[in-house]
Amino acid sequence: MLDANENAFGPTSLPSNSLDPYDNSNTLERYPDPYQKQLKDAFCRERGHDLQPSNVFVGVGSDEAIDLLMRIFCTPGGGISGDNILITPPTYGMYKVCAKVNDVRIISVPLTSDFDLNVPKMIDGVTDTTKLLFVCSPGNPTCKAIPLSDIEKIASDERYSGLVVVDEAYIDFAEKGASAVSLIHKYPNIVVLQTLSKAFGLAGIRCGFCVGPPDVIQLMNNVKAPYNVNSLTSEVAINAMNSMETLQKNIRLILEERTNVRTELERLTDIVVSVYPSDSNFLLFRVKNDAKAEDLYKRMADRGVVTRFRGNEMHCDQCIRVTIGTPEENKKFLNALKTIWSEMTK
Numbered sequence: 001m002l003d004a005n006e007n008a009f010g011p012t013s014l015p016s017n018s019l020d021p022y023d024n025s026n027t028l029e030r031y032p033d034p035y036q037k038q039l040k041d042a043f044c045r046e047r048g049h050d051l052q053p054s055n056v057f058v059g060v061g062s063d064e065a066i067d068l069l070m071r072i073f074c075t076p077g078g079g080i081s082g083d084n085i086l087i088t089p090p091t092y093g094m095y096k097v098c099a100k101v102n103d104v105r106i107i108s109v110p111l112t113s114d115f116d117l118n119v120p121k122m123i124d125g126v127t128d129t130t131k132l133l134f135v136c137s138p139g140n141p142t143c144k145a146i147p148l149s150d151i152e153k154i155a156s157d158e159r160y161s162g163l164v165v166v167d168e169a170y171i172d173f174a175e176k177g178a179s180a181v182s183l184i185h186k187y188p189n190i191v192v193l194q195t196l197s198k199a200f201g202l203a204g205i206r207c208g209f210c211v212g213p214p215d216v217i218q219l220m221n222n223v224k225a226p227y228n229v230n231s232l233t234s235e236v237a238i239n240a241m242n243s244m245e246t247l248q249k250n251i252r253l254i255l256e257e258r259t260n261v262r263t264e265l266e267r268l269t270d271i272v273v274s275v276y277p278s279d280s281n282f283l284l285f286r287v288k289n290d291a292k293a294e295d296l297y298k299r300m301a302d303r304g305v306v307t308r309f310r311g312n313e314m315h316c317d318q319c320i321r322v323t324i325g326t327p328e329e330n331k332k333f334l335n336a337l338k339t340i341w342s343e344m345t346k
Contacts, residue, residue: 011236012250041053042242057212059229065193084104085099089313091136109121146166156187162189168194172198173198191211207234307320307323
């Protein structure tokens with residue numbers, strides 16, 4: 001399963017008493033802490049930048065935060081007079097899904113062909129009713145981290161009065177200093193989304209964070225369901241924040257494998273046209289010949305190697321996205337790629 005950008009090396013933490021049915025340390029007969037104070041304290045300690053619990057919202061993955069931001073800041077009504085969000089395709093699909101669910105209009109300003117923000121066109125594209133501007137960094141499916149200087153240009157431009165939402169699901173795989181959390185205290189219109197689903201290997205517990213100015217975070221806490229994060233999720237998340245050595249070890253292993261997979265893909269010059277640079281735990285690569293990538297992706301899936309076809313995304317013609325797995329999984333992927341391509345081109 002190399003299609004969902006999960007961490008195949010396993011979770012950073014587990015419930016401390018997950019195998020003991022008689023241990024009720026979580027007092028599961030009680031509702032969980034609606035404020036998640038202990039988890040917020042741990043998150044602030046590990047993320048630094050003088051974060052305080054008042055800067056942190058804890059939600060059911062990043063997706064809950066995306067939905068809440070739209071519900072809070074965007075008035076429904078998808079017509080010309082309604083509020084809108086701005087996205088930069090190719091990008092994470094949930095922004096568009098949430099906008100449609102909440103009846104919010106979408107403005108699209110594509111990335112450049114090199115997957116950079118086109119800041120001047122973004123600023124030209126916003127309107128008085130643009131309430132949220134989403135920047136995915138590192139991008140999905142682009143793999144590319146956005147320079148903080150570009151985010152600052154948008155946040156400081158007086159022509160845009162909404163929030164800049166920086167989605168950092170894969171930030172732990174990027175170079176140190178790439179996170180926009182460092183800008184939170186400088187710009188009151190920046191919020192940052194993070195998650196435990198990727199680098200922490202905890203996709204199954206559905207835990208994410210929104211980091212921002214206290215007034216925005218307070219609104220999110222006011223609107224969320226009272227007990228949105230359950231006690232078991234909270235325990236595992238706190239354990240993860242206390243297991244940073246395991247996190248760093250797993251990240252190193254994934255980055256080593258990413259280098260290995262990139263090297264092997266670049267050697268397959270009869271199949272692969274290009275492999276894009278990556279700041280994440282996945283690679284985006286383009287294959288040769290028209291209409292081959294989707295067929296290749298489907299045939300690999302039929303053989304038990306599931307990747308993600310991205311050729312229907314802007315600037316991603318004939319592209320496949322592959323999550324970096326364990327060494328064994330990566331070998332199976334590469335072998336399937338070569339074998340099936342050979343069968344297709346006979």
